[in-house]
Amino acid sequence: QAVLTQPSSLSASPGASASLTCTLRSGINVATYGIYWYQQKPGSPPQYLLRYKSDSDKQQGSGVPSRFSGSKDASANAGILLISGLQSEDEADYYCMIWHSRVSVFGGGTKLTVL
Amino acid sequence: QVQLQQWGTGLLKPSETLSLTCAVYGGSLSAYQWSWIRQSPGTGLEWIGEISHSGGTNYNPSLRSRVTISLDTPKKQFSLRLNSVTAADTAVYYCARDEDGQIDLWGQGTLVTVSS
Numbered sequence: 188q189a190v191l192t193q194p195s196s197l198s199a200s201p202g203a204s205a206s207l208t209c210t211l212r213s214g215i216n217v218a219t220y221g222i223y224w225y226q227q228k229p230g231s232p233p234q235y236l237l238r239y240k241s242d243s244d245k246q247q248g249s250g251v252p253s254r255f256s257g258s259k260d261a262s263a264n265a266g267i268l269l270i271s272g273l274q275s276e277d278e279a280d281y282y283c284m285i286w287h288s289r290v291s292v293f294g295g296g297t298k299l300t301v302l
Numbered sequence: 303q304v305q306l307q308q309w310g311t312g313l314l315k316p317s318e319t320l321s322l323t324c325a326v327y328g329g330s331l332s333a334y335q336w337s338w339i340r341q342s343p344g345t346g347l348e349w350i351g352e353i354s355h356s357g358g359t360n361y362n363p364s365l366r367s368r369v370t371i372s373l374d375t376p377k378k379q380f381s382l383r384l385n386s387v388t389a390a391d392t393a394v395y396y397c398a399r400d401e402d403g404q405i406d407l408w409g410q411g412t413l414v415t416v417s418s
Contacts, residue, residue, distance in 0.1 A: 223404055232396050232408035233347070248406065282347055286403055290362055291337075291349035 188212050191283055191294035196301045199273050207268040207297050208260070209283030217259050222266030223284040224257060226277075227296075230266065233282060273301050304329035306409035308397045310382075311405030314416045320384040324409050325377070332356040335400035336380045339372060341411075342393035352400055353380055387416045 192210045199205040200237075211217050221240040225233035234250040235248045239257025241275055247253070254271045278301045310322030324336070328347050337352040351361035353371045370383045384391060392415050399407040 205367075222401065225405075232398075232411055233405075235404055235406045235409075238404055246404070248404075255340035284347075284405075289360055291400075291405070293349070294344050 188285055189295065190215065190292045191285065192281060193297045194293040195295070196300065198302060201273055201275060201301055202231070203273050204269060204271045205277075205299060206261070207270070207271055207281050207283075209266040209294050210264075211232065211264050211285070212265070215264075215287065217264045217266060218261060220266075220285045222257060222259070224266075224268045225282045225284065227280045227282065236268070236281075240278045241282075255258070259262075270299075273302050277301055304399070304401065304407060306396075306397050306407060308396075308409040308412055310351075310412055312413055312415065314387050314414065315418055316385055316416060318397075318416075320387050320391065321381065321412055322397070322412055322414075323379055323381045325379045326399075327378075331373070331375060331378055333401070335360075336348050336371075336373070337398045337400050337405060338382045338395060339398055339408075340389070340391075340393040340395045344390075347402055348393075348409070350382065350384075350395075389416050392416045 190212050213273045223238050225235040227233040237247050240246045258267045265273050280296045282296045305327045308324040332355045335352040338350040341347050353359050353373050368385045373380045394411045394413050396406045396411050397409040
């Protein structure tokens, strides 16, 4: 079982909100991890969006709009990236990441389509 | 504005050694970790390892036996060597800067293809 699991795709309409999930493997408690989120568009490297550990321990990437935010669902053992007011430019692949046992681990990514 | 620029051999034969270098422009090596990450359709994003500004290294256990990351402080460059490559090592390789866990700056990427 992968350390981080993301749905492979998600579709949403312009102006709506999209909630992208990153589920941690059983036995790895989401409460103890900062979840990092990255956006990647075709032909470009990933770009850092934000880190979320708790409401009192979070960081927005430089220049990243506030409509990108992070949270957690403890009952699902998952990190969440919420994108509000979706724009066509938000169409991209989104990856979550954690540092686990001193190793950076990425999820498989979610392809977000805005249509 | 800090930028990372990377270069290296793009086509290798099985069993050869992959060698890539990344230069840091417009900034200091200090206070950061300098990483290598690769991306392939089959395995997605995979962190290879990192080196601190003082030269300490940390590698992904899955690649540790084949990987060396080194630092040239006067030139503000860091390098990746991956031995005994196979087709499974075909990927886009990125150099990156890690500030306190967040990978906030990436190189442009280098496609490395391993084929006989």
